[in-house]
Amino acid sequence: RILVAGSANLDFVVRAGTIPTPGETVLGRDFQTFPGGKGANQAVASARAGGAATSMLVALGEDDYAERLEASLRAAGVELTIRRQRGVPTGSAFICVSDDGENAITVAPGANACLLGSDLPALDDIGLLLLQLETPLPAIEAWARRARAAGVRVALNAAPAHALPQRLLALIDLLVVNESELAALTGIGDDIGAALARLPVPMVVVTLGALGCCARIDGVLHPCPGFAVEAVDTTAAGDTFCGVLVAALAGGADPEPALARACAASALTCTGDGAQSSIPARDEVEAFLAA
Numbered sequence: 112r113i114l115v116a117g118s119a120n121l122d123f124v125v126r127a128g129t130i131p132t133p134g135e136t137v138l139g140r141d142f143q144t145f146p147g148g149k150g151a152n153q154a155v156a157s158a159r160a161g162g163a164a165t166s167m168l169v170a171l172g173e174d175d176y177a178e179r180l181e182a183s184l185r186a187a188g189v190e191l192t193i194r195r196q197r198g199v200p201t202g203s204a205f206i207c208v209s210d211d212g213e214n215a216i217t218v219a220p221g222a223n224a225c226l227l228g229s230d231l232p233a234l235d236d237i238g239l240l241l242l243q244l245e246t247p248l249p250a251i252e253a254w255a256r257r258a259r260a261a262g263v264r265v266a267l268n269a270a271p272a273h274a275l276p277q278r279l280l281a282l283i284d285l286l287v288v289n290e291s292e293l294a295a296l297t298g299i300g301d302d303i304g305a306a307l308a309r310l311p312v313p314m315v316v317v318t319l320g321a322l323g324c325c326a327r328i329d330g331v332l333h334p335c336p337g338f339a340v341e342a343v344d345t346t347a348a349g350d351t352f353c354g355v356l357v358a359a360l361a362g363g364a365d366p367e368p369a370l371a372r373a374c375a376a377s378a379l380t381c382t383g384d385g386a387q388s389s390i391p392a393r394d395e396v397e398a399f400l401a402a
């Protein structure tokens with residue numbers, strides 16, 4: 112079983128010709144709300160991937176947004192441990208998507224910021240703990256420490272971009288980052304190989320957008336090409352990658368096929384609108400890989 116401890120946000124998405132610059136107002140169109148948040152998206156991706164059962168520790172307020180997020184997670188088959196936070200709004204994200212597919216996102220963490228190290232449920236039947244950086248860093252470190260002590264593998268998606276203490280990195284078995292997160296972690300922005308080599312983690316994966324990804328496993332590089340798709344909204348592509356990768360690895364797949372499956376699933380996510388709404392099910396990924 113996989114346990115995700117992380118964020119859930121309701122995404123407020125507006126499409127516009129261009130993303131406004133500071134002080135500018137633009138008229139957008141097509142306003143929609145979608146269940147999102149890195150933690151919840153990754154839990155949904157893992158559950159839909161079907162390699163292992165998926166649970167999630169999540170913090171929600173007592174508002175309508177919470178109900179929507181809970182329903183989306185449960186519909187995907189994610190078993191929930193909920194920290195219910197009174198007097199604090201459920202997390203939300205304000206997203207502007209431009210016509211050329213770029214996005215700009217402001218997150219209001221709300222209840223996500225209330226998660227504590229002591230909130231982690233029992234780890235008895237957990238084989239892998241998956242974390243991101245949308246919850247408080249002290250809680251993340253406490254969760255990783257408890258998992259490590261219990262012999263549970265720890266995967267971290269170091270997003271959004273943030274520098275991390277070495278003592279946290281030392282607890283991680285699998286690290287997934289995009290190029291800007293890799294640069295933020297290592298201070299190396301112009302040499303991916305050197306940046307990957309800088310990280311003291313057995314398996315590090317950098318995602319490279321349409322180009323796919325590159326993994327460094329026990330010192331050896333494994334590039335994995337991307338899949339060509341017509342991308343309409345790349346929201347949750349990185350989250351799909353993380354959820355599907357850990358589900359495949361926890362299900363016993365070797366790293367290279369697991370990476371290919373994560374690339375295929377995240378490419379499919381780019382072909383649909385929104386976050387959780389665009390994450391493919393296992394049979395869609397299988398059909399895409401077989402085509």
Ligand code: ADP
Pocket residue numbers: 289290318319320321322323324337338339340342345347348349350352373374375377378381
């Ligand atoms: P993030 O969205 O977190 O910045 P990336 O842009 O690297 O991360 O995307 C994550 C993964 O999603 C990539 O490794 C790739 O497999 C897939 N992906 C992203 N954009 C595209 C695209 N335009 N076409 C195909 N696959 C994509």
